[in-house]
Amino acid sequence: MEVAFLIEKVVLVLVLFTLTLTIAAYSTWAERKVAAWLQDRVGPNRAGIFGLLQPLADGGKMFFKEEIMPSGANKWLFIAGPSLALLVSFLGSAVIPFGQNIEVFGRSMPLQVTDINVGVLYIFGVVSLGVYGIMIGGWASNNKYSLMGAIRGASQNISYEIAMGLSIIALLLVTNTLSFKEIAEQQHGWHWNILVQPLGFLIFLVCAFAETNRVPFDLPECETELIGGYQTEYSGFKMGAYMFAEYINMFVSSAVMAVLYFGGYNYPGMDAVNAMLGPTWGPLIGVAVMFLKIILFIFFFMWVRWTVPRFRYDQLMDLGWKVLIPLAIANIVITAIVITVVDKL
């Protein structure tokens, strides 16, 4: 193994790690700003210009708050819950391609930590591990509200993962690969998958809301009924870890949606731009486009949160099992038939 390769990967991992943390931190700021704008308010504006230092202030507050552990809690699992949630949320971004190969110091460097050939499966595995953080934390708290939240989280994730997986199968019929890199490259220019899989995207989008526990599917935490659900007993930094994990999940699922359906770093007219700017700056424009898409998706998550009320539990299950899964299956059948017919012609 070359030294240059190692350095390249270490730099990429560090940059991605910092970027993920920054984006997650500023998502909390953006969430409050977007909420304020949608409600005719101005939002945080005291800490720094436009309140940009607010995440630092909030983080500092989280660190110095008292950490309370309920006497009946299972000590190790109580700590393991938020740690696992945070750890697992970081894993997802490893397989996401953020740009085309970029030329630095005469080396062609992929802007992806690792291109495993089962990237989509990997993401699914990591996302379903995320629910363990919620389950363990909720159970270890020894609190009925927390347990209720944990149970809801588990059943919700199980239900929606099926529909999500089925919607992905239809996409895989089109792409014929599980590697994120290849999926992104197939969507060169304007050949985005949303154009061939609009229904699949819709199902995936709804499921992504459920998997990240965002409104309207935030039943595991729902402040109004379960006073925070699995977070009820958490305070200080552990609570911060849960919150951070949620925002990182949002970032990762936004990135996944951007790559799978919205072309990732591809944009119409990219060949002309690449030819003009060369192999170093051209791909960077692609990276900017990718992050623009991610930010738009994150905004969409927030926009929905401050518009739609929470689903009732039975309605949530109805939607998952009776609407999304049949729709996803129908989508697979139609896609398969169309592909076969097109191939035969």
Place this chain on the structure above:
Amino acid sequence: MIMESLSGRKKVLEQKPMNFWERMYLPAILKGMGITFMHMFKKKETIHYPEQEREFSENWRGMHSLKRDEDGRERCTACGLCALSCPAEAITMISAEREKGEEHLYREEKYAAVYEINMLRCIFCGLCEEACPKEAIYLDGPIVPADFLRKDFIYGKDKLVEMPITELEALKGAKV
């Protein structure tokens, strides 16, 4: 049996089953999202306190002030009616007798040497204002500001008594 409505104002709402589009939820969600999106461009309702203050109505009750008469003498005679009328028991005072040579300071023969209002207890009902026979106390001040310690919310005469007229005019003169 359906009861006859006595008032004649009863209105029975018919609940129709949802049609296909309504059951899809999506059109309604999109409409709602359009509404919230348009709110981003509306005028913000926020008043940036403390830089800005909202306009108060004329009968707004804010911080108390102990008044002076035309000659700049304190009106309060420490009768204790305000403390007695106070439902929150926020007011305490210690009275003292006016000495010779203090006539230009206090209007009455008895005055409040110490006059304290606990702003954490005060409910700004204005009963002290109504009880006062000497028109010495009015709740015509600004919002009571926030502070860090409980003891700092007990306002003494230094914060409550109106500025002497001479000083006020000096201040005005300085500003002009």
